[in-house]
Amino acid sequence: MIIAFFLLLFVVMMPTSIYLLVKQRENRLLFWGALIILTVGLSGLQVGLEKLALPLMESSGAGDPWINAIYIVTAFLNIIIHAFPYYLILVFFMYFSGYSTALATGLLLVPALLTFVFSDVYPAARMNYSYILSWAIPYMLASAALFAIGLLKVENIKHKRLQYFGIGMIVLIPEVFLLLLQLEGIYFELPIAILTFIPILCLISLLLGLIFYVYNVFARFQSATVLTKMQIGTSMMQHAFKNAISKNKLHALNMQRSLEAQQYEAAGNHLNNLLNSNDHLMSMVSKLSYLTRSRISLELETLDISGLLREVLDQWTTPAVAIETRFTPAIMELDRTLVAECFSNVISNAVEAMEGKGTLTVTVERIKHKVKVSFSDTGKGMDKEQVKRMFEPFFSTKHKSGHNFGLGMFYVRKIMSAHRGKVAVASQLGKGTTVTLYFS
Structure with missing residues (x-):
């Protein structure tokens, strides 16, 4: 039964993650969320290879090179699904709360990569849970802190706070169970039933995430930072409009004075300045119209x-x-x-x-x-x-x-x-x- 649930994880999670990575790669929240889903899908693949493929190959007398290759693949997958979710979830919340930088994203990856160094793959697979937990727990606490900071920054509108809280729980709750699974046997004993509960919990989280995706909730939170910049930019453009209008009025007054004084050459210069300023003003109007237009009509x-x-x-x-x-x-x-x-x-x-x-x-x-x-x-x-x-x-x-x-x-x-x-x-x-x- 447990194996069936994990295989279902692989069948459902892998296509979903690939779709999001291809179709929504420009939305950074969905991109990192898709990578989290990918690691969950790989857990199903790992269980399938370890519990089904390897025993079947050994019983059918498959050659040692093939068995060893599958054995190494399962060991690598085991490291990925036990270490990388902590990193991916932290980066997800960095984007979620608006504190992401390329440098931090790269540096935070180092401890996860070092898991391959401190864990054994061949000839005997061994997970170094002590090393993983040494950095995974701080990563998890940092994720929770970023989630809390982001929750405080959300507009005080009930449905938006509920949406934000829901997205956080979809990601954080499975991470807590992963941590409990890794702590099991070190500080306490957990019933075997928790292994069945983990894939079910992941599938529920995916279902809720897809509901949020359908209603564009991720897109709304992704655009919050951009909207703030747009508000600042719009204020800047309003200031530029006022300056351009003031210049046009000044050019018109100068042209009027020059005409009254019969200084026609000067009036011509002021007219040229007025026309250039008007062209610039119309260009700004055109740019602003493109910015607010949801769809561009083509000729x-x-x-x-x-x-x-x-x-x-x-x-x-x-x-x-x-x-x-x-x-x-x-x-x-x-x-x-x-x-x-x-x-x-x-x-x-x-x-x-x-x-x-x-x-x-x-x-x-x-x-x-x-x-x-x-x-x-x-x-x-x-x-x-x-x-x-x-x-x-x-x-x-x-x-x-x-x-x-x-x-x-x-x-x-x-x-x-x-x-x-x-x-x-x-x-x-x-x-x-x-x-x-x-x-x-």
């Missing part, structure tokens, strides 16, 4: 991406920036205006990253049914944390000004998503950045 037409890209590049006349191109004809159905804006945003970022001097390499190539457009600059580059956050609205590595709101890459991804395309970014500090757009 598709058949065009050559390489030809459109040449038109966009012709608008950039920066003598100190060398532009190298390698284009292949690629005819697709696209929205000319939006894709041109998408290209322009990426090029603008590249030129600013190079501080007006360097080399921008632009390539267009067709790969089967897809078109790959790459922009590689020789600028200052970004660290991993900046790359991870660059698609957030109002996040920018550049100096904030009335012309820069940290919305460029947010638009790029939104436009590409509307075209069912993707954006990939690779960057190294001091070596430059490559932005790749995939059209399908």
